[in-house]
Amino acid sequence: MSFSTTSSPAIEVNDVRKRFGATWALRGVDLAVQPGTILGLLGPNGAGKTTIVRILSTLLVPDAGSARVAGLDVVRQADEVRARIGLAGQYAAVDELLSGRRNLEMVGRLYHLARAESQRRASELLDQFSLTDAGDRLARTYSGGMRRRLDLAASLVARPQILFLDEPTTGLDPRARQEMWQAIRALVQGGTTLLLTTQYLDEADQLADEIAVIDRGTVVANDTPRALKASIGGEQLDLVLPDDANLPYAAALLERITDRVPAVDGEARSISVAFDGGPRTLTAIVRALDDAAIAAEDIAVRKPSLDDVFMRLTGAPTSETMQSTSHDLVGREAA
Amino acid sequence: MSQAIALPTPAATAANPLRSLRWALADALVVAGRHLTHLRSVPEKLAGMIVQPVIFVLLFGYVFGSAVTVPGVNYREFLMPGIFALTMAGTLVAAATGMAEDRQKGIIDRLRSLPIARSAAILGATLANLAEAIVGLVLLVICGLAVGWRTHTDPLRVAAGFGLLMLFQFAMNWAGIYLGMLARSADSADQIGMTIFMPLAFVGNTFVPMQGLPGWLQTVTNWNPVSAIVQATRQLFGNTGAMQATAWPMQHAAWVSLGWSLVILAIFAPLCVRRYRTMATK
Ligand SMILES: Nc1ncnc2c1ncn2[C@@H]1O[C@H](COP(=O)(O)OP(=O)(O)O)[C@@H](O)[C@H]1O
Ligand SMILES: [Mg+2]
Numbered sequence: 001m002s003f004s005t006t007s008s009p010a011i012e013v014n015d016v017r018k019r020f021g022a023t024w025a026l027r028g029v030d031l032a033v034q035p036g037t038i039l040g041l042l043g044p045n046g047a048g049k050t051t052i053v054r055i056l057s058t059l060l061v062p063d064a065g066s067a068r069v070a071g072l073d074v075v076r077q078a079d080e081v082r083a084r085i086g087l088a089g090q091y092a093a094v095d096e097l098l099s100g101r102r103n104l105e106m107v108g109r110l111y112h113l114a115r116a117e118s119q120r121r122a123s124e125l126l127d128q129f130s131l132t133d134a135g136d137r138l139a140r141t142y143s144g145g146m147r148r149r150l151d152l153a154a155s156l157v158a159r160p161q162i163l164f165l166d167e168p169t170t171g172l173d174p175r176a177r178q179e180m181w182q183a184i185r186a187l188v189q190g191g192t193t194l195l196l197t198t199q200y201l202d203e204a205d206q207l208a209d210e211i212a213v214i215d216r217g218t219v220v221a222n223d224t225p226r227a228l229k230a231s232i233g234g235e236q237l238d239l240v241l242p243d244d245a246n247l248p249y250a251a252a253l254l255e256r257i258t259d260r261v262p263a264v265d266g267e268a269r270s271i272s273v274a275f276d277g278g279p280r281t282l283t284a285i286v287r288a289l290d291d292a293a294i295a296a297e298d299i300a301v302r303k304p305s306l307d308d309v310f311m312r313l314t315g316a317p318t319s320e321t322m323q324s325t326s327h328d329l330v331g332r333e334a335a
Numbered sequence: 336m337s338q339a340i341a342l343p344t345p346a347a348t349a350a351n352p353l354r355s356l357r358w359a360l361a362d363a364l365v366v367a368g369r370h371l372t373h374l375r376s377v378p379e380k381l382a383g384m385i386v387q388p389v390i391f392v393l394l395f396g397y398v399f400g401s402a403v404t405v406p407g408v409n410y411r412e413f414l415m416p417g418i419f420a421l422t423m424a425g426t427l428v429a430a431a432t433g434m435a436e437d438r439q440k441g442i443i444d445r446l447r448s449l450p451i452a453r454s455a456a457i458l459g460a461t462l463a464n465l466a467e468a469i470v471g472l473v474l475l476v477i478c479g480l481a482v483g484w485r486t487h488t489d490p491l492r493v494a495a496g497f498g499l500l501m502l503f504q505f506a507m508n509w510a511g512i513y514l515g516m517l518a519r520s521a522d523s524a525d526q527i528g529m530t531i532f533m534p535l536a537f538v539g540n541t542f543v544p545m546q547g548l549p550g551w552l553q554t555v556t557n558w559n560p561v562s563a564i565v566q567a568t569r570q571l572f573g574n575t576g577a578m579q580a581t582a583w584p585m586q587h588a589a590w591v592s593l594g595w596s597l598v599i600l601a602i603f604a605p606l607c608v609r610r611y612r613t614m615a616t617k
Pocket of ligand 1: 023024044046050
């Protein structure tokens with residue numbers, strides 16, 4: 001095992017493929033995560049995020065390819081891998097009929113901590129995740145955010161070197177989401193390597209050192225958040241016109257100012273384009289529209305979303321949003 | 336980061352099989368403890384465990400009992416071994432739904448991601464189910480004694496009878512857990528479980544002697560594992576009455592029941608462990 005050398009990645013995925021019946025969930029995924037860093041695995045529903053996490057946490061065996069976690073093969077050295085990882089799955093795996101404290105103590109006992117030690121660790125974690133007051137209540141009385149935090153706490157009982165979090169904030173309200181982000185940030189300061197999956201660009205941006213964008217079982221981009229955002233522009237402008245007569249002209253105008261190709265939706269009479277330069281560029285756009293006597297029905301500026309990333313990377317919207325009318329995946333709460 | 340907690344790695348424990356066996360048992364007991372704590376969290380479940388046997392004994396003992404006579408024995412004495420076995424067999428359904436629910440909730444994923452023996456999670460669940468069943472059995476015995484059920488043999492046979500009941504429960508447990516691992520959801524586990532349980536429980540000698548049944552049906556019921564345990568406990572407790580069993584499996588019911596339980600265990604325990612290893616939760 002050549003693990004202890006600092007240069008070797010904490011997580012290494014080589015051409016991993018996984019099929020469920022006729023559908024290929026993963027069609028050859030490559031990833032590398034350096035020790036002590038956070039990788040955000042960003043992708044829409046059904047992209048294969050959970051499948052990767054399950055393979056890396058030894059719950060699933062890949063059909064082809066290989067993966068190493070902490071330098072250990074996830075198939076042949078699964079037991080050793082399990083001793084080094086923590087997993088908080090997509091759905092909080094807490095026992096609702098036990099108290100939060102008992103949930104954590106049970107996990108501690110299963111890691112073969114002595115009874116007193118697992119009790120001490122449980123208290124410590126309840127404290128760390130602001131669950132002390134609720135610690136002795138049954139977990140079924142917990143809110144969604146509390147369950148997620150308890151689940152995260154459970155994955156940390158044995159202080160794992162490597163942690164997998166599968167959509168840790170999906171379904172949480174904005175406040176619970178902020179709390180979860182804080183908890184995650186505090187955690188990685190201790191040096192844990194983290195692989196986190198998310199459907200939200202802003203979440204990956206906030207937390208990750210590097211982002212891998214995944215769609216339909218393949219990684220379509222792998223870069224730092226800064227580089228990824230630079231490639232799609234700092235901000236996104238959505239312009240809606242009262243009729244489609246001026247649509248081509250307005251699009252050409254926007255292209256000239258932003259130096260980017262806008263996405264035109266004839267049916268919605270809308271144009272979307274990324275732009276850099278903040279208010280100055282925005283002012284230039286508004287002035288140009290005014291000079292051309294193009295009246296806007298609506299103008300909105302927003303942070304780029306996962307959709308925009310996909311539009312940029314693949315020229316197509318995410319497979320999920322093709323059927324939906326939602327333009328803004330950022331901060332969208334899961335139904 | 337240096338690890339603050341030194342974990343006994345599986346590699347270290349694997350070097351010593353006795354030690355790893357001890358850990359597997361310890362892990363199973365922790366998992367069993369989880370199930371038993373549920374009883375404290377959900378007192379309704381405990382109440383159900385107490386009320387249900389009472390209802391069974393009253394319903395079958397007095398309502399049906401007034402219509403059925405078994406030569407040479409008070410019907411309620413004849414009935415009690417049937418109800419014991421019925422209750423033990425019923426744990427198949429509970430075990431299946433429990434496992435399916437744990438799967439749905441991701442608890443099995445959590446357990447599978449921990450460095451514990453692959454058998455520990457299932458063994459823990461079966462041990463907890465067995466413990467619950469023993470509590471239920473004790474309550475049933477008290478009910479039975481209250482309505483006039485008595486044993487008429489020596490303590491050794493009586494102990495053997497209860498031993499067979501528990502072994503049967505343990506075997507049905509593994510079958511139930513396997514079903515729970517295959518089922519799409521807890522609801523479907525419940526439905527499939529009931530579909531298996533119903534004929535096992537009712538196409539047999541549980542409530543009435545089999546002599547009245549048509550020949551082909553007698554062949555089926557003679558080989559029903561529930562019939563075997565019912566007949567075995569009736570014989571071991573001395574509750575058979577004047578009628579003599581004529582079919583071979585009914586004459587040697589204790590051995591047949593022992594065989595059934597061991598066969599069920601031998602089939603389902605390895606299946607469970609294998610399935611647990613490769614299971615995809617969805
Ligand atoms: N156990 C399974 N059985 C069948 N298909 C599955 C199973 N798990 C995942 N899939 C399919 O594999 C693809 C990827 O799923 P998943 O990894 O869960 O995506 P994500 O987590 O990104 O939403 C989807 O098309 C999904 O329907
Ligand atoms: Mg998922």
